[in-house]
Amino acid sequence: MSLSLTTDEREADVTSARTAKNPEGEPSAPTTTAPPANAGTVPEEEFLYRDESRLRAGAQLTTGTMARRLPALVLRSLRMAWEVDRVAAAGLLACQVGTGVLAAMGLLAVTGTITALISSGDITDRLWEAAPQLAVIATAAGLRALLGVAVTWLTGRLRPVLARAAELTMIEAALGAEFAANNRPGYNDAYDIADRGAQVTPDLVEEAQDVLASTATLAAGAAVLTILHPVLLPLLLLACLPQAAAYVRAARVLYLAGLETSGRRRMLAKLRWHMAYMESSEEMRACLAGPFLTGRYRRLAASVNASERRAADTGAWMRLGGAAAGGAASATVWGALLWLLSSGRMDLASGGGAVLALQTATGSVRGVIQGGARLVRTGWYVQDWQRFLDNAHGQAMTASRGTAVLPAAPERFEVRDVTYRYDGAARDSLRGVSLQVRKGEIVALVGENGSGKSTLSRLVCGLLLPTSGTVAWDRTATTALDPWEAWKHVALVPQRFACLPLSMRDNVTFGQGDASDAAVLAACEASGADGMLPQLRSGLDTLLTSEWFGGQQLSGGQWQRIVLTRAFYRRTSLLVMDEPTAALDARAEHRVFTGLRELAKDRGVLLITHRLANVAVADRIVVLDDGRVVQEGTYDRLTREPGLFQSLWKLQQRTAG
Numbered sequence: 001m002s003l004s005l006t007t008d009e010r011e012a013d014v015t016s017a018r019t020a021k022n023p024e025g026e027p028s029a030p031t032t033t034a035p036p037a038n039a040g041t042v043p044e045e046e047f048l049y050r051d052e053s054r055l056r057a058g059a060q061l062t063t064g065t066m067a068r069r070l071p072a073l074v075l076r077s078l079r080m081a082w083e084v085d086r087v088a089a090a091g092l093l094a095c096q097v098g099t100g101v102l103a104a105m106g107l108l109a110v111t112g113t114i115t116a117l118i119s120s121g122d123i124t125d126r127l128w129e130a131a132p133q134l135a136v137i138a139t140a141a142g143l144r145a146l147l148g149v150a151v152t153w154l155t156g157r158l159r160p161v162l163a164r165a166a167e168l169t170m171i172e173a174a175l176g177a178e179f180a181a182n183n184r185p186g187y188n189d190a191y192d193i194a195d196r197g198a199q200v201t202p203d204l205v206e207e208a209q210d211v212l213a214s215t216a217t218l219a220a221g222a223a224v225l226t227i228l229h230p231v232l233l234p235l236l237l238l239a240c241l242p243q244a245a246a247y248v249r250a251a252r253v254l255y256l257a258g259l260e261t262s263g264r265r266r267m268l269a270k271l272r273w274h275m276a277y278m279e280s281s282e283e284m285r286a287c288l289a290g291p292f293l294t295g296r297y298r299r300l301a302a303s304v305n306a307s308e309r310r311a312a313d314t315g316a317w318m319r320l321g322g323a324a325a326g327g328a329a330s331a332t333v334w335g336a337l338l339w340l341l342s343s344g345r346m347d348l349a350s351g352g353g354a355v356l357a358l359q360t361a362t363g364s365v366r367g368v369i370q371g372g373a374r375l376v377r378t379g380w381y382v383q384d385w386q387r388f389l390d391n392a393h394g395q396a397m398t399a400s401r402g403t404a405v406l407p408a409a410p411e412r413f414e415v416r417d418v419t420y421r422y423d424g425a426a427r428d429s430l431r432g433v434s435l436q437v438r439k440g441e442i443v444a445l446v447g448e449n450g451s452g453k454s455t456l457s458r459l460v461c462g463l464l465l466p467t468s469g470t471v472a473w474d475r476t477a478t479t480a481l482d483p484w485e486a487w488k489h490v491a492l493v494p495q496r497f498a499c500l501p502l503s504m505r506d507n508v509t510f511g512q513g514d515a516s517d518a519a520v521l522a523a524c525e526a527s528g529a530d531g532m533l534p535q536l537r538s539g540l541d542t543l544l545t546s547e548w549f550g551g552q553q554l555s556g557g558q559w560q561r562i563v564l565t566r567a568f569y570r571r572t573s574l575l576v577m578d579e580p581t582a583a584l585d586a587r588a589e590h591r592v593f594t595g596l597r598e599l600a601k602d603r604g605v606l607l608i609t610h611r612l613a614n615v616a617v618a619d620r621i622v623v624l625d626d627g628r629v630v631q632e633g634t635y636d637r638l639t640r641e642p643g644l645f646q647s648l649w650k651l652q653q654r655t656a657g
């Protein structure tokens with residue numbers, strides 16, 4: 001998926017804009033080929049969900065599946081609740097069992113009361129006879145109300161804990177995924193859907209509670225109905241089948257709509273982020289991107305709304321059909337009860353009890369069906385979450401890498417005949433590349449935009465694994481290494497870095513090392529970040545963001561100094577710097593490059609920069625062109641030797657005047 005335009009598309013765009021003007025230069029009515037205002041040139045279809053196998057699996061979900069999966073889902077929700085809060089989980093289960101028992105007691109007491117009241121004899125005697133039953137009814141009702149309050153309290157206690165626990169599993173899954181997976185077609189959709197599953201895990205528990213409560217009351221009603229006449233319960237259950245089928249079909253339609261709109265909803269979230277947050281807000285304003293993007297947002301939102309409305313309408317029609325069929329079937333059950341009474345097969349007292357039991361059971365069956373359908377839909381989402389955690393998309397690093405741990409800090413990082421192609425890309429980003437970085441050596445990577453420098457640096461760091469060829473650290477292939485152990489030996493200054501809302505100290509240390517003032521200040525000195533310390537309100541403990549009270553915002557160059565400090569603080573065997581001084585002023589840049597030789601004494605340094613005068617500091621320069629190494633040598637040699645390096649270098653010299 002690409003948001004950029006091809007040259008043809010861009011030209012078509014300009015042409016249509018030109019033809020939309022009349023010869024006097026006044027805007028005319030848009031031609032049929034011109035895109036409508038604020039439309040954007042990438043059609044919504046680009047953001048459709050395309051995982052056919054998931055959609056097919058979704059379409060095959062039936063009432064049978066629901067019936068089979070309900071017990072497992074209820075158990076699973078109880079297990080999840082048990083894992084995060086045992087007291088609440090046990091309490092909820094006890095409350096549900098208690099509710100069922102009390103419902104049965106209440107119903108039996110109602111039947112007993114009616115029998116006592118309509119029997120012959122003095123009314124005072126009959127009332128005295130019914131009194132204990134009435135006491136049971138009142139006590140059962142009161143206790144059920146209390147249990148209801150307890151259920152609400154316990155569920156409220158569980159919800160946030162479950163939600164945070166589920167969020168954490170997603171963060172861990174994302175951190176444990178291959179960096180390359182982000183490019184895999186469908187991965188981000190799968191992540192989004194799984195994330196939705198994680199968010200609804202508290203619903204799973206709540207809905208399971210509802211189903212359990214309805215089932216408990218249904219069990220009580222069913223027991224009383226069966227005692228009164230064996231035909232009533234099977235009839236009632238049969239009558240509910242059409243409604244159950246309709247509800248499950250409606251749940252399936254809504255679930256599939258959720259899948260289908262996931263890509264578009266993700267794009268909406270991304271647009272919202274860009275329009276609302278500080279990182280891109282200056283560009284949004286100054287380039288007048290706001291109206292265009294809100295137009296784009298409206299169009300995408302309309303397309304999502306239309307899909308969701310269609311699903312809601314279809315679901316409503318299905319439920320209406322189910323309700324009508326259920327109503328007709330209920331009438332049959334009530335008819336059967338009338339027939340039993342009129343034909344003398346059931347006495348009047350039992351009939352009174354049966355009316356109440358039927359009413360209770362019908363309400364509970366409806367509760368089981370509606371709650372069950374909701375629970376099953378939530379269960380599908382939770383299943384998507386579990387599939388992601390189970391590495392259904394093959395993204396987990398544990399699946400693609402070994403567990404080897406290097407016995408000592410590595411001294412040689414070697415790339416041998418490596419080819420790399422990003423997932424979903426049409427061509428290789430690197431082809432047959434070889435490179436070595438040894439301890440004590442500074443190697444510079446240069447080349448034009450898109451030539452493969454960052455990709456190669458990611459391979460050297462072990463962030464990416466080669467498509468073919470080998471990347472080895474002291475003879476151990478990066479594919480065999482435990483990544484978390486391996487990255488203890490790497491410090492990376494990436495092109496796009498993270499500006500985290502943490503204190504300056506935490507932004508530098510990330511909780512590693514001794515984090516003492518002396519250690520952090522030494523790294524600050526090497527990067528030039530020490531110069532900004534006097535401006536920080538609380539020194540190293542200043543919160544680096546103005547989005548919260550007490551925080552302080554840094555400039556772009558100041559942030560880059562922090563990122564350099566981060567890398568220097570780590571004192572690793574390999575230091576990779578991708579455009580490390582792009583935002584630095586001349587003094588800070590000079591300081592970094594003059595300090596580099598000292599830094600390289602006990603580590604290998606891989607330096608990527610477009611400022612070719614700076615690579616004079618390197619021992620070796622490797623020149624990349626379109627994914628291949630085209631030149632390699634010292635600065636002196638490459639500036640004299642005709643080739644890509646010399647021509648780029650001369651251009652820069654000329655620009656510099």
Ligand SMILES: Nc1ncnc2c1ncn2[C@@H]1O[C@H](COP(=O)(O)OP(=O)(O)OP(=O)(O)O)[C@@H](O)[C@H]1O
Pocket residue numbers: 183422423425429447448449450451452453454455456495
């Ligand atoms: N995450 C990615 N997914 C797919 N293709 C990518 C990705 N990152 C880079 N590429 C492609 O790989 C090629 C090399 O990109 P790379 O970022 O390594 O170039 P570079 O030399 O570092 O460029 P620059 O000087 O602009 O930083 C480019 O054609 C780019 O389009």
